[in-house]
Every structure is written in structure tokens, then in C-alpha cells.
Amino acid sequence: MEYDEDAYEDMVDMMRYFGFYEPDFTWEDVEEVYNPYNYGYITELGVNEEDGVEYFAKKWFHMARCSHEATYVMPDRKTVYLADDGKNTPFFVFISDEEEDLSCGTLYAAKADQTSAEGSFDLEWIKLAYGCSDDVKEMVDSGIKFQDIFEWVDIDVETDEIACPDGFVGPYYLSQAGMHECLKVKEGMEMAAAFLES
16 A cells, blocks of 8 residues: 555654654654544443452443544444434444443444425335444454555546546545445455445
8 A cells, every 4th residue: 555645644643642753753653653544433431339449441442433523322232323424424322231231232324315395204224234342342453454454446536536446435525525435345355345444
């Protein structure tokens, strides 16, 4: 994967967090200390008052990695809605195996089909994957990278039309950002794609 000057500039602030200051870091330094798959997850915070007051924070690696801005746990204590208020961003629901235990469950993404000009739509939940947070964290800790999960084809187009080769899909939000890329999940990497590139 090639890195350009703009991508380098985007990394400067993050690398300062790790103690590297421009221009004192290389892309090898970036790959050694910064793993984007460590970020973008929901963290559950709570208080355990059974044995005195104990506070806890638990990062859930299997509840859709994205820029979460709104999360709500339903009264059944196992259904969690996750959303981001940006344009063309996903809406997820996670359903845990057991009440008050979010460690394992199934992740779904919403598919909305508009049915009227006024904004009515039909909603369908698409199952992305089943998994446990510890298993996804194990993938992250192994050093998995984007190129381990996907094959990709860069598309050079002058219009908004994107034609991907058979078997590849061009994410809509990428084209809106001026980036044209066609992706295909590698065999056996479906779980990684669902949880790490939700």
C-alpha cells in the first residue's frame, strides 16, 4: 500500500500522542505503534457495589467499529442500538446472548428502502456476524491489517459513476468523499470485515 503526503500529514497528531514528533517518524514507526483497529469501539462503564464500590470500563470489540455517537441499551438488557449522526453512516443493532452480559452476540446492520417522497421507508436488519469480544480483540492483537481482510481495486474516474469488477463492491460513502475503491472480502475473513470494518 502506498502512502502519500496528505496521509502523512493526517498521522502527525496521532503520532505525537505516541511521543513521535514531525518529522521524526517513519511509516515503519507508524505501523509499529499505531493500529487503527484499537479504536472506534463502544466502552461500557459501570459500578459494582456488591463488594464495596468498584468501577469498571470494558471495551467491546464486537459491537461495530465506527465513529459511534449514540448508543442505547434497551430494557431487555441485551439489545443495543448503535448509531452515528453523520451523512450516509450505518445504523446497527447488537443482540447479546444473555441479559446483562454483552460479551458475545450477533451484530446486524440496518438496510433502509425509501418508500415515499415524504421519507417513509422499510427497514430490514442484515446479519453481519456472530462473535465474542475476546475473539475480535485477539484478531486486533495479532496485528491484522486492512489488506489481510480485503482485496481492493482503485478506480480512477472523472464522474460519480463507479464500475467495479465482478465480485467487488464500491462503498457509497467512499465515492461521496471523492475516493473510488472497489472491495472484496477475502475468503475466511468475513468475521474480521464485519467487526473491524463495520
